[in-house]
Amino acid sequence: MKETPDCERASDLIAFLYNEADERERRDFQLHLNECGTCREEVASFGVVRESITAWRDEALAGFVSQPIATNRRSALAALRQFFDLSPLWLKGVTAFAVLAFCVLAAMVFVNSQSGNVQVSSSSNGARYTQDDVNRMVKEALAKQENAKPGVETPRETVAVVESPKPKKSRNSTASQLAKRPLSRAEREQLAADLRLLSTGDDATLQLIGDRINQ
């Protein structure tokens, strides 16, 4: 059904009604309204229709709630907080214990991985020593004994016996040369005395197999 406008200025009427006429067109149509009763009536009645449509639109769109397209990513802290809020007390306790145990284990693994040298001994009071510590202590002990007995030659090759498999290069070459040479009797006695395996009184009667081999 096509409604034929009673006035030829229907297009101007629509532009005026929806405030899409420019200032000049608006003034011009205002003057026309003073003279045209049909347009005056239509502007009034169309205004009522628009109010009714607006009322329906507001009612219809009032209940519109935007559906979330994508939920925002929550932080790990927020997720943990929600988990603890929702979980029962026993679950909180178990979780806390598990986290604590995990932290302790992780710390132990970390400490072990950080200590590069092998721990070779422990004393009764819980102190632990590395291979370097042992070597250093042996050297110090030997140096003390050397000072106490200036006439006796301290066998330097004992250092090579207790040193780690891969000592420094210069020291290693000297020690290897000494190790290839057979020990003299005086050296063996000194070594035994140092290690306190034999008493000096038994030295004279002791028949060592090495003596024959070394001769």
Added chain:
Amino acid sequence: METLGSDEIIVERALTGDADAFGELVRRWERRIFALAYGMLGREEDARDATQETFLAAFRNLRGFRGEAKVSSWLHRIAVNQCISRQRRTKVRSESALEDEQENAACSFAAPFSQSPAHVAEDRQETLAVRRAINSLPIDLRQVVVMKEFEELTFREIADALDLPLSTVKSRLYTALKQLQMRLQKFESRN
């Protein structure tokens, strides 16, 4: 309101693989597209479905958008087509169904404290009458009046979205308002 230029940038971002860009476009336009669909279809459920279908179709045809028209016009065109095809697929609600709904609305009415029950019932009757009047308009008139009144688009925007001359948009809107005026007068005279 966001500038229309921003919509084009959002579409470009979506085309380059930005996963959030299309979501931004939906958030920006979904209310207006829903309003258009509601005005065209007259039912909230249908309007929601048509809105979803509109954005789905837009997403599928994103690469077909060549930037010759504004994104808003492109979306509105898709929405109008979705509403029309939806009306063709499903039976348009009959007058009796609308009257049933009218009775149900009256039964489920709960009066706010600020208004008397009689007043609220009267308003509801009036909005139902408007809805029925708009639903009874031919589709070419309905889409123009809904785009103007529900979405508050300019004549130029409607013309671009529907690919019509500006003068046709104005004449259709005049005709639509004239028919609505007559239908509402009939309703008032009956009551």
